[in-house]
Amino acid sequence: MTLLRIGLKLQRTGLVAMTAIGVAAGVLNALAFVAVAGASQAERLAFAHSMEILGTELSYMLPIPDHLDTLAGYLQWRALGVLVLIFGIWAVISATGGGRGDEERGLVEQWLAAGASRARYIATRVLVFTLVATVAIAATMLLTYVAGTSSGEPLPVAAMASAGVNLLITTLACFGIGLVIAQLVTTRRAAGFGAAGAVLVLFLITGASRTSDIGPIRWISPFYLYERSKPLTTDGALEPGPVIALVVGAFVLIALAVAAFVRRDLGGTALPRTSRTARPTTTPSRDPLLRIPVVALLRQQWLWVLTWTIGLAAVSAFLASIVKTVIDTLTTSATPIMRAYFERAGLVGYDSFVGAIWLSSVMLILCAYAIVQVQSWSADDAEGRLAAVLSAPVSRARVVVERLAALLVAAGVVCAAAGAAVYWVASSQSLGIDGSRLALATGLLVTIPFAFAAIGQLLAVWRPRTALVLLSAIAVVSYFIVQFVPLFDWPEWVANLSLFSLYGMPMSGEVNWSGIAGLIGVGVVGTIGALFAVQRRDVGA
Amino acid sequence: MAGDAVETSGLTKDYGNGRGIFDLELRVPVGEVFGFLGPNGAGKTTTIRLLMGLIHATRGSAGIFGLDSDRDAVAVKRTVGYCPGELPQFGGWRGSEIVAYVAGLRGDVKDAAITALATRLDLDLGRKYREYSHGNKQKLALVLAFMHQPRLVILDEPTTGLDPLVQQEFYAIVRDARAAGSTIFVSSHVLSEVEHICDRVGIVREGRLVTVSKLGDLVGMRAFHVEIEFADGVPAEQLKTVRGLEQLRVEGRRASGILRGSFEPLMTALIGRRVIGLVSREPSLEEIFLTYYEAKR
Numbered sequence: 054m055t056l057l058r059i060g061l062k063l064q065r066t067g068l069v070a071m072t073a074i075g076v077a078a079g080v081l082n083a084l085a086f087v088a089v090a091g092a093s094q095a096e097r098l099a100f101a102h103s104m105e106i107l108g109t110e111l112s113y114m115l116p117i118p119d120h121l122d123t124l125a126g127y128l129q130w131r132a133l134g135v136l137v138l139i140f141g142i143w144a145v146i147s148a149t150g151g152g153r154g155d156e157e158r159g160l161v162e163q164w165l166a167a168g169a170s171r172a173r174y175i176a177t178r179v180l181v182f183t184l185v186a187t188v189a190i191a192a193t194m195l196l197t198y199v200a201g202t203s204s205g206e207p208l209p210v211a212a213m214a215s216a217g218v219n220l221l222i223t224t225l226a227c228f229g230i231g232l233v234i235a236q237l238v239t240t241r242r243a244a245g246f247g248a249a250g251a252v253l254v255l256f257l258i259t260g261a262s263r264t265s266d267i268g269p270i271r272w273i274s275p276f277y278l279y280e281r282s283k284p285l286t287t288d289g290a291l292e293p294g295p296v297i298a299l300v301v302g303a304f305v306l307i308a309l310a311v312a313a314f315v316r317r318d319l320g321g322t323a324l325p326r327t328s329r330t331a332r333p334t335t336t337p338s339r340d341p342l343l344r345i346p347v348v349a350l351l352r353q354q355w356l357w358v359l360t361w362t363i364g365l366a367a368v369s370a371f372l373a374s375i376v377k378t379v380i381d382t383l384t385t386s387a388t389p390i391m392r393a394y395f396e397r398a399g400l401v402g403y404d405s406f407v408g409a410i411w412l413s414s415v416m417l418i419l420c421a422y423a424i425v426q427v428q429s430w431s432a433d434d435a436e437g438r439l440a441a442v443l444s445a446p447v448s449r450a451r452v453v454v455e456r457l458a459a460l461l462v463a464a465g466v467v468c469a470a471a472g473a474a475v476y477w478v479a480s481s482q483s484l485g486i487d488g489s490r491l492a493l494a495t496g497l498l499v500t501i502p503f504a505f506a507a508i509g510q511l512l513a514v515w516r517p518r519t520a521l522v523l524l525s526a527i528a529v530v531s532y533f534i535v536q537f538v539p540l541f542d543w544p545e546w547v548a549n550l551s552l553f554s555l556y557g558m559p560m561s562g563e564v565n566w567s568g569i570a571g572l573i574g575v576g577v578v579g580t581i582g583a584l585f586a587v588q589r590r591d592v593g594a
Numbered sequence: 595m596a597g598d599a600v601e602t603s604g605l606t607k608d609y610g611n612g613r614g615i616f617d618l619e620l621r622v623p624v625g626e627v628f629g630f631l632g633p634n635g636a637g638k639t640t641t642i643r644l645l646m647g648l649i650h651a652t653r654g655s656a657g658i659f660g661l662d663s664d665r666d667a668v669a670v671k672r673t674v675g676y677c678p679g680e681l682p683q684f685g686g687w688r689g690s691e692i693v694a695y696v697a698g699l700r701g702d703v704k705d706a707a708i709t710a711l712a713t714r715l716d717l718d719l720g721r722k723y724r725e726y727s728h729g730n731k732q733k734l735a736l737v738l739a740f741m742h743q744p745r746l747v748i749l750d751e752p753t754t755g756l757d758p759l760v761q762q763e764f765y766a767i768v769r770d771a772r773a774a775g776s777t778i779f780v781s782s783h784v785l786s787e788v789e790h791i792c793d794r795v796g797i798v799r800e801g802r803l804v805t806v807s808k809l810g811d812l813v814g815m816r817a818f819h820v821e822i823e824f825a826d827g828v829p830a831e832q833l834k835t836v837r838g839l840e841q842l843r844v845e846g847r848r849a850s851g852i853l854r855g856s857f858e859p860l861m862t863a864l865i866g867r868r869v870i871g872l873v874s875r876e877p878s879l880e881e882i883f884l885t886y887y888e889a890k891r
Contacts, residue, residue, distance in 0.1 A: 070801065080887055113687050153854075215862065239724070240685065240686065240724075242685075294744070320724075332720070333718035333720055334690060334720040335708075335712035335713045335719055336690065336705060336712075336717065336719065337690050337693040337694040337697060337705050337708045337709075337710070337715065337719065337759055338688070338690040338691045338693075338694035340691070340694060343691060343694045343695045343698055344694060344695070344697065344701075345698065346699025349695055352690075353687070353695075418802050425862045436682060436683040437678065437680055437681065437682030437683060438682045438684065440648055440678060440682065441678070441682040441696065441738070442672075442696075442699060443646075443647075443648060443667075443671075444646060444648075444671060444676040444678070444738075445671060445696055445699035445700050446668045446669070446672040446699070446700065446701075447671070447699050448667070448668045448670040449667075589650070591643075591648070591649035591650060592643075592648040592649065593643075593648065593649075593680075594649065
């Protein structure tokens with residue numbers, strides 16, 4: 054019971070955050086549908102037709118839409134189609150935290166020394182995650198049901214329950230993936246990065262399988278199996294084969310992880326490793342980069358920055374490669390209403406669609422990059438590295454400024470590579486992209502991680518233990534504002550509360566200089582706040 | 595004031611519930627090796643973190659070579675080397691990268707000094723930090739503290755995890771640093787450890803400085819916990835007369851107590867007795883405090 058209580062305590066932040074995200078996604082999408090889909094059958098059908106065209110072209114990200122003239126169909130596509138990835142990412146973060154992070158912090162050693170068996174420890178962590186995931190998903194489905202029903206769009210109870218079960222077993226399969234990968238590496242960072250990468254690859258495989266035949270490989274993706282069932286549009290029916298495959302897959306993965314954990318050394322990997330026979334040395338590293346301010350921070354994370362650069366460039370190239378197909382299809386098949394909508398939104402050429410598809414995705418990824426950096430800054434304090442740095446003749450202000458400078462340089466490199474990839478693909482497809490406008494839009498992208506990182510820096514200095522949660526909450530709220538302002542026709546000032554909105558759409562119209570100034574202002578204010586806060590706080594407190 | 599390496603005036607850090615350090619008045623002259631003794635939780639690390647400017651005082655002040663530890667933190671750290679009690683986690687960095695990075699932050703470190711220290715402490719800088727044992731991590735912390743040949747070295751329980759041979763080398767390093775003109779401020783909870791290296795000792799207990807004495811003045815404090823097992827029953831009345839033997843307890847055929855001063859009176863009392871076993875160990879500082887201050891009261 055003690056292990057169970059400790060496990061639940063360690064998971065409570067994730068439980069609260071995921072319940073909030075799940076409920077927000079479900080409830081707001083339900084309310085949005087009621088607000089914009091129209092009341093008559095004809096209006097609903099027109100809405101469904103337009104959204105299905107759009108949805109088909111967004112199939113690299115979302116499931117193929119179906120029954121969009123009903124709230125159930127809309128939720129299946131728009132809410133659950135996204136939530137499965139978000140819950141999947143949460144699952145791998147939790148799995149790598151329980152499977153490697155606690156070990157890195159020495160907690161597992163303590164628990165095992167206290168008499169808990171390895172099997173019992175890992176089984177308890179699995180049980181705890183299953184419990185919290187069940188609670189988060191149940192709350193999501195329940196409150197979404199309440200929102201739909203209270204808006205006059207009753208949802209079938211059994212179908213909601215089936216959808217929740219489908220989401221839960223997919224989440225557990227992702228947890229199993231994370232747990233297995235945690236046994237193969239020796240650090241939480243490597244485990245988290247590897248598991249999140251694996252889940253994203255599986256998600257992309259599913260995306261590719263929606264529009265083309267990629268062969269039997271699609272069956273390895275839990276997201277593909279998840280999408281075989283559409284309980285909200287089939288009166289709650291689940292496809293038995295894929296459901297059984299998901300359950301068995303989750304069970305096998307978790308069992309493999311348990312077996313590996315029981316057999317391997319604590320702090321070691323389940324993979325066989327050859328012992329290193331390097332000659333001992335007593336000389337410091339000759340690498341001059343380690344001794345130059347800012348550069349030293351980049352040198353320490355060069356592999357990390359390189360991975361982000363290559364990853365974002367690859368995603369950017371992919372997104373740019375689908376623009377031509379999307380636009381050509383839309384302009385030939387869209388309804389007059391959709392065409393008018395695109396024109397009003399300034400989406401009239403390849404340039405503007407590159408902006409809409411590429412920039413909106415890249416903004417989110419850069420925000421994630423900033424959040425990851427902020428997490429490492431918080432860890433610097435908790436794990437004594439900040440105290441070690443401040444034991445040298447280094448001012449606290451310098452630490453803040455250096456961190457931000459290193460982040461901006463890294464973000465600049467990542468953005469430049471992404472912009473270059475888009476330009477290269479666009480040129481090869483003769484999209485006629487305006488290079489100078491693309492360069493400007495790419496350069497301005499750096500303001501996004503700057504604003505998030507500056508707020509995060511302030512939070513990391515002020516409340517390092519909660520900085521990650523608070524910054525993630527700001528990012529999620531910003532994202533939801535962008536999504537729901539046009540649907541609910543909220544006023545402009547609400548839109549401007551979102552950091553993503555402030556960036557604007559520089560590829561499809563005039564640059565929103567006031568918004569960019571707002572982002573820079575947020576960054577400057579956050580930095581100044583962090584500079585003040587860092588002077589006042591006790592290091593390691 | 596310029597003659598003092600460390601000076602505190604009414605230094606207080608109040609964490610509430612009686613935790614922290616209170617009204618600390620302390621002076622450590624330049625060139626001295628000063629031991630800061632106290633049981634766990636007495637306030638040693640809090641004091642050291644205040645001296646390093648890592649935390650802010652609730653009231654009072656701390657000065658290093660006449661500079662304020664808080665206001666002049668950067669200038670202070672140019673003159674100070676620091677070994678923390680809780681070692682930082684550098685993850686996958688190699689030892690060689692860590693020392694190069696910190697040397698870069700300092701800017702006044704000779705590679706030869708790093709190599710000399712690593713050699714003396716038998717530390718392989720080529721390995722990753724996470725692969726280091728606790729003792730090797732402690733050695734690395736000592737290299738970082740001494741590598742720039744600071745005027746003041748502040749060490750928070752520096753021998754934790756070091757084996758006896760390396761401890762001896764550490765004592766030699768401290769003596770060499772002192773000979774070169776450095777001041778050493780070292781915290782510990784083991785009396786015998788500070789006896790090796792310190793000129794004076796300050797004792798802190800429950801957040802308050804109890805005494806500051808020269809090492810010789812603390813001889814009366816030196817004590818051993820002794821446990822004797824007899825084959826034929828404990829000669830309790832005889833043991834009660836042994837000079838320096840306090841807190842005598844008898845359980846079956848075992849007798850135990852705290853022996854202060856020489857062992858000779860006890861050994862004399864045991865002549866002719868069938869002793870099966872005799873174990874003596876240094877008592878914890880808390881045990882010493884309890885007996886020492888109760889005896890003085």
